[in-house]
Amino acid sequence: MLKKMLRKSVMPFLAFVLALIIGGIVIGVTDSRVNSQISHPIKFIKALLSTVGNAYLSLFQGAIYDPNLAEGKGFIHGFYPFSETLLAASPLILCGLAVAVAFKSGLFNIGAQGQFIFGAIGASYIGFKYNLPVGIHILVAIAAAIILAGLWGGIAGLLKAKTGAHEVIVTIMLNYIAARFILWILGQTAFRRPGRIDPLAPPVKESSRLPLLFGSEYRVNLGFLIAIAVSILVYFILNRTTLGFRFRAVGANATAARTAGISVGSSTIAAMVFSGALAGLGGAIHVLGNQFELTTDVAGSFGFDAITVALLGRGNPVGVVLAAILFAALRVGGVTMQANVQVPVEIVLVIQALVVLFIAAPGLVAKIFRVRSYEKSSTIVSKGWNG
Amino acid sequence: MSLELRGITKTFGSLVANDSIDLAVNDGEILAILGENGAGKSTLMNVVYGLLQPDSGSILVNGKEIVIHSPLDALEAGIGMVHQHFMLIPVFTVAENIVLGNEQINKIGILNLDKARSEIRRISDEFNFDVDPDSLIEDLPVGIQQRVEIIRALIYDAKVLILDEPTAVLTPQETDELLRNLKKLRESGRSIVFISHKLREVKEIADKITIIRRGKVVGSASPSASQEELANLMVGRDVDLKVDKKSQQLGESIVEIKNFSQLNHYGRPIVDDVSFEVRGGEILAIAGVQGNGQSELAESMVGLQENTKGSITVDGHDVLKNGVLENLRSGIAYIPEDREKDGLISSFSISENLILDIHQNKPFSSKGLYFPDAVAANANIRVPEFDIRTQSINDTASSLSGGNKQKVVIARELSRPVKLVIACQPTRGLDVGSIEFVHRRLVEERDQGRAVIVFSTELDEVFALADRIAIMFKGRIIAIVPATESRENIGLYMAGLTPGGNSHA
Numbered sequence: 001m002l003k004k005m006l007r008k009s010v011m012p013f014l015a016f017v018l019a020l021i022i023g024g025i026v027i028g029v030t031d032s033r034v035n036s037q038i039s040h041p042i043k044f045i046k047a048l049l050s051t052v053g054n055a056y057l058s059l060f061q062g063a064i065y066d067p068n069l070a071e072g073k074g075f076i077h078g079f080y081p082f083s084e085t086l087l088a089a090s091p092l093i094l095c096g097l098a099v100a101v102a103f104k105s106g107l108f109n110i111g112a113q114g115q116f117i118f119g120a121i122g123a124s125y126i127g128f129k130y131n132l133p134v135g136i137h138i139l140v141a142i143a144a145a146i147i148l149a150g151l152w153g154g155i156a157g158l159l160k161a162k163t164g165a166h167e168v169i170v171t172i173m174l175n176y177i178a179a180r181f182i183l184w185i186l187g188q189t190a191f192r193r194p195g196r197i198d199p200l201a202p203p204v205k206e207s208s209r210l211p212l213l214f215g216s217e218y219r220v221n222l223g224f225l226i227a228i229a230v231s232i233l234v235y236f237i238l239n240r241t242t243l244g245f246r247f248r249a250v251g252a253n254a255t256a257a258r259t260a261g262i263s264v265g266s267s268t269i270a271a272m273v274f275s276g277a278l279a280g281l282g283g284a285i286h287v288l289g290n291q292f293e294l295t296t297d298v299a300g301s302f303g304f305d306a307i308t309v310a311l312l313g314r315g316n317p318v319g320v321v322l323a324a325i326l327f328a329a330l331r332v333g334g335v336t337m338q339a340n341v342q343v344p345v346e347i348v349l350v351i352q353a354l355v356v357l358f359i360a361a362p363g364l365v366a367k368i369f370r371v372r373s374y375e376k377s378s379t380i381v382s383k384g385w386n387g
Numbered sequence: 388m389s390l391e392l393r394g395i396t397k398t399f400g401s402l403v404a405n406d407s408i409d410l411a412v413n414d415g416e417i418l419a420i421l422g423e424n425g426a427g428k429s430t431l432m433n434v435v436y437g438l439l440q441p442d443s444g445s446i447l448v449n450g451k452e453i454v455i456h457s458p459l460d461a462l463e464a465g466i467g468m469v470h471q472h473f474m475l476i477p478v479f480t481v482a483e484n485i486v487l488g489n490e491q492i493n494k495i496g497i498l499n500l501d502k503a504r505s506e507i508r509r510i511s512d513e514f515n516f517d518v519d520p521d522s523l524i525e526d527l528p529v530g531i532q533q534r535v536e537i538i539r540a541l542i543y544d545a546k547v548l549i550l551d552e553p554t555a556v557l558t559p560q561e562t563d564e565l566l567r568n569l570k571k572l573r574e575s576g577r578s579i580v581f582i583s584h585k586l587r588e589v590k591e592i593a594d595k596i597t598i599i600r601r602g603k604v605v606g607s608a609s610p611s612a613s614q615e616e617l618a619n620l621m622v623g624r625d626v627d628l629k630v631d632k633k634s635q636q637l638g639e640s641i642v643e644i645k646n647f648s649q650l651n652h653y654g655r656p657i658v659d660d661v662s663f664e665v666r667g668g669e670i671l672a673i674a675g676v677q678g679n680g681q682s683e684l685a686e687s688m689v690g691l692q693e694n695t696k697g698s699i700t701v702d703g704h705d706v707l708k709n710g711v712l713e714n715l716r717s718g719i720a721y722i723p724e725d726r727e728k729d730g731l732i733s734s735f736s737i738s739e740n741l742i743l744d745i746h747q748n749k750p751f752s753s754k755g756l757y758f759p760d761a762v763a764a765n766a767n768i769r770v771p772e773f774d775i776r777t778q779s780i781n782d783t784a785s786s787l788s789g790g791n792k793q794k795v796v797i798a799r800e801l802s803r804p805v806k807l808v809i810a811c812q813p814t815r816g817l818d819v820g821s822i823e824f825v826h827r828r829l830v831e832e833r834d835q836g837r838a839v840i841v842f843s844t845e846l847d848e849v850f851a852l853a854d855r856i857a858i859m860f861k862g863r864i865i866a867i868v869p870a871t872e873s874r875e876n877i878g879l880y881m882a883g884l885t886p887g888g889n890s891h892a
Contacts, residue, residue: 240757259691261712
């Protein structure tokens with residue numbers, strides 16, 4: 001089991017290493033200090049290595065562990081950056097799971113962004129509108145998010161099952177609608193913060209905020225544990241329930257599933273509702289655990305990063321958790337890197353893009369690292385438009 | 388021209404597809420290469436044709452060693468190949484297909500087909516091929532399409548013609564025609580390598596026979612050897628080509644089909660007003676050339692088709708009204724025609740494939756929970772019971788050979804209580820050993836009183852199994868005859884003719 005997992009992670013790991021190497025070259029050639037040494041090969045290489053080294057070091061310090069923070073306060077305080085990484089990773093894990101569940105069910109859900117938005121709207125409204133006891137308030141807010149986002153995702157499933165409309169097109173369009181919908185709803189009286197005219201909802205009440213995990217010094221909260229628990233739940237549903245069996249069967253071969261008496265249409269609808277609900281849960285914990293208020297760009301790029309996370313995690317819940325933490329680390333660390341060594345934060349996007357590119361081209365990576373046999377990706381990442 | 392192979396070895400990873408193979412074909416000779424699926428015949432021919440490079444060994448033409456890096460090299464050396472799946476573009480004409488890759492253009496860059504046309508006519512006349520250079524490929528029957536492939540090889544002046552399983556797609560009449568044409572080519576001095584696993588054809592046409600098993604040449608035989616001898620050599624053990632059937636115990640009527648039609652999107656009937664009945668304890672074989680509505684009829688019988696008229700009942704259940712799941716549950720075993728596409732999920736494990744349509748039943752699941760242990764336990768019983776050859780029940784279905792894939796489908800369908808077995812092309816692409824197994828299982832079902840419907844395009848199979856034979860042509864059942872009917876007459880029916888001379892076309 002462990003051996004199999006290690007085997008599966010070889011290619012993503014090598015893809016990441018390769019992305020870091022090429023990212024390093026990009027950092028080097030875009031750095032004026034390095035470029036000024038171009039006439040002295042030895043100095044050039046030294047400058048290149050030191051610049052890239054410093055950049056990646058501060059990336060690490062910004063994302064995982066910073067000894068400067070530990071100084072005088074104790075070793076453990078150096079992990080503050082990592083707690084920030086986990087905070088950022090939590091919604092990403094859930095959105096990644098949303099895309100991964102759809103992948104496994106043979107659907108390419110581009111709509112996590114829109115589903116996230118509806119989850120955030122639902123959680124925010126319950127959070128600021130009602131006064132409920134502590135635990136109950138969180139549960140109701142999350143339930144509202146799941147229901148709204150599940151229905152939103154279900155639209156794409158229903159259209160696909162009943163009319164054959166391709167889910168990629170439908171979810172992209174639903175993303176546009178969701179993005180405009182949040183603009184509109186933030187302009188309505190029900191969502192307007194008293195005393196403000198800009199589109200900003202009232203802050204959610206204390207009783208609906210997710211409890212912190214390690215005291216007030218760290219922002220990481222129950223949302224991370226929820227994300228981990230849900231990833232276990234997703235694994236369980238896919239592998240230990242008949243619903244998951246049908247999702248996987250339809251995803252792997254819809255005609256064989258149909259011949260075996262499985263209803264492809266209901267599986268499609270159920271998978272999209274489930275997928276939407278997961279992304280909506282991501283929206284909920286982002287609002288209840290991090291932002292506390294609904295803004296027009298509350299969703300950031302979670303829904304889109306989710307696609308790359310699911311791809312990197314090979315549609316597997318464990319892989320998705322690891323990939324989401326990696327991406328969150330790059331995002332969080334990138335900010336520190338820019339501040340400390342003036343390497344633009346956009347380099348992180350380059351590295352992310354390279355990782356995905358190499359994942360998509362395993363033959364290339366295998367050739368570079370001379371890997372003889374490797375686990376071929378079992379995730380359906382692209383299908384014909386008629387698929 | 389003579390072609391000789393010496394010590395050809397080709398490996399794929401740990402699999403030895405060809406193990407130092409020697410063979411030779413002389414001027415004006417037909418060499419048949421006989422072997423089961425997966426024996427390495429196609430690999431060997433792809434080596435000769437330059438599609439694969441051998442690890443070791445040499446190829447000699449007229450006694451001189453040559454190196455073949457690509458099909459172009461092979462063509463230049465005078466070796467032509469007709470693939471099992473035709474490499475033709477359906478919307479192009481015969482002439483356009485033949486010049487493809489070697490187009491002649493005139494001064495202003497317009498395609499000039501005149502030379503190709505006259506060449507095609509010359510060859511077509513020489514061998515009586517009856518091919519019009521200007522007809523569209525998609526309008527031509529399969530047998531003629533194959534002739535186009537042969538003409539293409541001949542235009543490149545091929546002296547050695549390799550045919551890879553050429554009769555797999557042909558009707559019995561077309562097969563006879565092909566064999567006659569190959570004899571004519573032999574008379575013209577050309578050498579032919581004929582790859583097949585069909586004993587009758589090989590015996591009829593070959594001058595000598597080389598038998599390949601598991602990548603090795605295991606012997607050669609003369610065409611006068613009996614079918615049993617050839618089969619034993621091919622499989623490596625004694626094979627019983629006849630299926631033992633008990634005397635028939637007819638039961639009650641199980642399948643009743645009345646005025647059934649299935650229409651396509653344009654409202655044209657694909658299955659056209661079909662009525663018949665099948666009783667318990669009998670095998671009805673539905674013979675016919677591929678594409679005459681058999682697939683649609685079979686799929687309709689489990690509820691997989693829409694746009695239907697008339698009625699189909701199985702054991703009193705209206706299958707057109709019920710869903711697929713209900714139909715399977717009411718006692719239909721369904722062995723689909725395309726096991727890769729409809730029968731199996733290749734990325735799923737063997738154990739999961741064995742419960743695909745019963746995954747919601749106990750003990751595999753209960754209250755929505757799914758139990759992999761019970762699924763594995765089931766696989767541990769079925770794998771030995773149905774002789775599925777695999778390393779592990781956790782291997783994916785895609786790792787199995789064709790015969791073992793089919794055994795998985797059969798194991799799944801026949802290990803639950805059924806009243807009717809629908810088997811579509813149940814032995815297509817299988818080796819002799821697996822065919823024997825599948826046939827035995829189907830006859831066992833009949834002997835236990837179940838109704839069995841076998842859709843088959845293979846006359847050998849039809850005659851081995853059937854108690855009655857129905858022939859399907861252009862969507863209609865044009866005759867239902869006892870299994871004692873002559874082979875020739877069934878062949879005529881399959882071509883849409885009645886033995887009396889009337890045409891159904």
